[in-house]
Amino acid sequence: MKKASDRPGCCQVEAVTSIDERGQMVLPKEIRDKAGIKAGDKMAVITWRKQGSVCCVTLVKADEFTGMIKDLLGPMAQELVSR
Numbered sequence: 001m002k003k004a005s006d007r008p009g010c011c012q013v014e015a016v017t018s019i020d021e022r023g024q025m026v027l028p029k030e031i032r033d034k035a036g037i038k039a040g041d042k043m044a045v046i047t048w049r050k051q052g053s054v055c056c057v058t059l060v061k062a063d064e065f066t067g068m069i070k071d072l073l074g075p076m077a078q079e080l081v082s083r
Helices: 027-035 063-083
Strands: 043-050 053-061
Touching: 043 063, 053 063
Parallel strands: none
Antiparallel strands: 043 053
């Protein structure tokens, strides 16, 4: 039987961290290493809302996020230009 973490696109809890009094947190080194996050990397902070309140916060490497947006909007923009 496959574990949930073996399925493509599946999420899992990797670590639990605390927010300090300045609103900062430490992303554990093991997670940074797995994700290839290095000092100076830009991260996009993405939130989801549920019933008007933010319920989830996700970090995505900014260059990856830019690529996702281009992949999503590029074909739509191309279609608009070709009309």
